[in-house]
Amino acid sequence: MTSISLKDIAKKAGVSVGTVDRVIHNRGNVSAKFREKVLDVLNEFEYKPNLMARGLANKKNYRIAALIPSHEVDPFWKLPLQGIRKADNHIKNFGFKIDLYYYQDGLDKDLLKVGMQIFEHEYHALLIAPVIKDEASIIFTECEKRQIPYVQINTFINRKSDLFLSFVGQDSYCSGKLAAKLFDFGTQDGDTLLILHLEREVYNSEHLIQKEQGFRDYFKTKNKKNIHISQLSFSDLESEEKRQAFVSYALKQHPKLSGVFVTTSKLHYIINDFIDNSTSSLNFIGFDLLDENLNHLSNDNALFLINQNPTQQGYLGIMTLFNHIIHNATIEKTQHLPIDVVMKENAAFYMHRQNHVVEVN
Amino acid sequence: MTSISLKDIAKKAGVSVGTVDRVIHNRGNVSAKFREKVLDVLNEFEYKPNLMARGLANKKNYRIAALIPSHEVDPFWKLPLQGIRKADNHIKNFGFKIDLYYYQDGLDKDLLKVGMQIFEHEYHALLIAPVIKDEASIIFTECEKRQIPYVQINTFINRKSDLFLSFVGQDSYCSGKLAAKLFDFGTQDGDTLLILHLEREVYNSEHLIQKEQGFRDYFKTKNKKNIHISQLSFSDLESEEKRQAFVSYALKQHPKLSGVFVTTSKLHYIINDFIDNSTSSLNFIGFDLLDENLNHLSNDNALFLINQNPTQQGYLGIMTLFNHIIHNATIEKTQHLPIDVVMKENAAFYMHRQNHVVEVN
DNA sequence: TATATCACTGTGGGCGCACACAGTTATAAA
DNA sequence: TTTATAACTGTGTGCGCCCACAGTGATATA
Incomplete structure (x- = not known):
């Protein structure tokens, strides 16, 4: 019932615990004969050290x-x-x-x-x-x-x-694909979707590139609704003036815009500018359950947040x-x-998720 | 640095470890004076027993x-x-x-x-x-x-x-609401959505009732698209004949049907009957990542599965x-x-999720 | 032969705790 | 006062393991 101990192994191998210990930790100073014998017994009985005892004894840091x-x-x-x-x-x-x-x-x-x-x-x-x-x-x-x-x-x-x-x-590529699928589900024929990178040096950020690729690839294989995909980058998020200018520009460029896919956790910086400036209703997908983003979820603005855990x-x-x-x-x-799809209705369950584990202390 | 031990507590309280032990485990036989003193010290130093030592010593089963x-x-x-x-x-x-x-x-x-x-x-x-x-x-x-x-x-x-x-x-109620929100996102004006209970004695199954209630309540508060909600129950899932009859009936009753919400894990029993008999395209939401359901996800049929974990x-x-x-x-x-929203694009990540914990053996 | 060296092997203490048991004091009964 | 009893309190052992150290032979060197 109870698992096999060092002492048991020692007895079965006809040596002392010290020798078994030396074999287990490759400390050397063990004759080939005994070493082999111990190894055999160890294997035969599938010895697993008791981590509690080990932890207690081992003051190693x-x-x-x-x-x-x-x-x-x-x-x-x-x-x-x-x-x-x-x-x-x-x-x-x-x-x-x-x-x-x-x-x-x-x-x-x-x-x-x-x-x-x-x-x-x-x-x-x-x-x-x-x-x-x-x-x-x-x-x-x-x-x-x-x-x-x-x-x-x-x-x-x-x-x-x-x-x-x-x-x-x-998996950034998959999360891009997933965002595309969501938009596909809720978008009308002929609409425009915008991929928005709110970072500098996008070319140097592999995960942003992957997300965009996944998003585009989704519509490459199926685009029954003839949806148009566009892409922009912007990073002067702290300046309201520049944000406003950027958003007006983006909206003017895309008159049939119906959805914005922000590839990082920074949706919250710019979502209000879009909402305030747009005449039609927009859908948003962003990343991560920051408080700043969650506020917009409960406001029914951002429809989906993708949780990167x-x-x-x-x-x-x-x-x-x-x-x-x-x-x-x-x-x-x-x-x-997992790539969690978070909406107002299930956000709470992702917030304070417990890790139930064997708490040692 | 290293956390405080029973012995430390004993010394600080001016008693022996035995007494501290008695206090901790409420074994009695401790004078009120010492008991209080030990409790104070325990509190002051936020004593946390070392579970490794405890586990080692405690042979209780x-x-x-x-x-x-x-x-x-x-x-x-x-x-x-x-x-x-x-x-x-x-x-x-x-x-x-x-x-x-x-x-x-x-x-x-x-x-x-x-x-x-x-x-x-x-x-x-x-x-x-x-x-x-x-x-x-x-x-x-x-x-x-x-x-x-x-x-x-x-x-x-x-x-x-x-x-x-x-x-x-x-939270069954929330999962019903969530399903409603998803359908709302991807449904056209004037469509019909069907709540489908594939169980007997629905009235006796609190979680099914809750799901339906959540679903209905969502559309009670916002129904801009004027979506019609209907409900049916059916449980003779093994009989193909009856399934077919039921599905034709359901489709005939709901000519503008665009989505089916199955409140249990049994979507896979009936999804093909719907697809085969329907002239227009249907969306489905069901529960749980059974292999039988997942097959339909990868076939692009069922759009969403809600994972009950x-x-x-x-x-x-x-x-x-x-x-x-x-x-x-x-x-x-x-x-x-969490109520996980699972689609073809993220299903794999929910399948073999690890629980990384301190493995004791 | 005596001694040093080396390769190996066994022994014992201690990690922090639980618990049985022995020891101590106070209180009640004889 | 003595004895029995109850109410405490301290001590010691062992859980399984790691590791320092003390052996024990065999071989090499003086």
Whole structure:
């Protein structure tokens, strides 16, 4: 009934627990004969260490660095941070310590600068949101040189190294497709749909490109309603004047506009400008359950928000590192989170979702 | 840095660990003076027991009974079962053992008969899917007499007892509203929408009533498109002849029918009959990610499936009992799971969702 | 032969907690 | 006063594991 213990293994193999321990941890100093014997018994009885006992005895400390954009610049990053904190709580009693590093997204070279500080300390693993590809790549190279395993969240940047354990995030292409399908369902013949990137350097942001591609591809395969797709970029969100100018321009350019697909969490910046300036009614699809966006949901303005599960991204990212370190588990290189379709009617259920787990403390 | 231990508390309170232990577990035999002192120190330092040490030391065994409909009758119940199994894995090293009891839904009094078998053994808690209200109520009464705490999943039956810890499931009313909103988005002026209950004794199934009510209430508050709502029930799903007859009748009755809302997971039984017999194109909304339903999603037929998160229901239900027993945690009486809107484009992400947790073994 | 070195193996303490049991004091009864 | 009883309080053991350290032989060196 009760699972097999180290001592049991030792007895069955005719050695002491110390020897079994040495075999399990590859500490050496074990004769080939015994080593083999122990390995056999270990296998035969499918020995699984008792993690509670291990955790108790093992005073080893594992340190993880987490590098994400500051939530003071973009409130979106509060959510992954929450997930990281939750994971921290769940694993801290196994001797894990997470240090947070924030970089200013938008401030030139800040990802790189803050990232390099990490290497001034000894870390066993790194969680990173590699928003800026070029700078992140330098960090990755450094990790690989120092043999530090890492997990990417939110943004995927391909690396060949074994130290790149996993990407945790959304499937951007699919989310674009999904947005298109929703609009297709609720749009009249001959209408125009606008893809709106509210970021600089779109060409350098793989996930935005993917979303647009998915959106376009959907209508490439089926477009019975003869819907017209357009695309614009704009990033001076803080200036009301410029926003207004941009929106009037966009509306003038697209007289039959019926829907706007904003590819980031920044729909809330500009939705009112569209509503105020448009003569006809518009549908909106944006991303992420920020308070700012949710307000518009309850106002019946934005029809759909696509939830990228950012909190889960942080949580899963850390847990992936934990499982790698503790269990040496094999891990999927890509861990896609669900693409939740959120409307006024079901938003509440996505807000304070619990992670019911075995709480250790 | 490292969290505070029993011994620390003992020292600070000027007593031995035994006394602190007695206070914590309310074992009595502690003078009022010391009891208060220890309680103060406990509070001041926010003592949290180390669950690893506790788990190691505590050889106590907890037994949980789980009573759900057999998945041989309705494949839906495979999903909650999966969740229960997963939870079992996560907590078995804390000395928890789950025994499964299956009853035949539809077989008269079987819930009651199988349920009463549970009381032939000693259980610390019960998880139950109380599909049949009258029979389940007798089980609840027995639990209350024997002081066995229980959690309901899937179906909610209100009880005043403190032993009724929580209901884990969907908010049926909201899911009805959500279905209405989706149809509203994609429906033309003057169309008809049909609410379809594919069950017997609808009047006795609270969750079906709730779904219908939510659906109707949505259009009560806003019906700019002047959409007509109708309702039908049908349950002879195995007979092709009767299905055909029913569907022709339904279509004839509703010439402007554009959408069908099936309130259970049984959309797959009847969707083809509708498609084959209808001259115009129809939209469908149903429940649950059964393989049978998913096939239709990928065929572009059923537009939306609402996911009730049945696997999570099983998982959360067990974890709720676990947390109650181990942490004596206060628990929300109602734990609503998200109402996921599932389309062809995001279905895959809901299929094999992981629960990343601290795996103890 | 005595001694140092090496390769290996077993032993024991301790992680934080639960619980049985032994020890201590106060109170009531003889 | 002595004894029995009750009301406390402290001590010690073990859960399964990790790891430092103390052995034990065998072989090489002085």
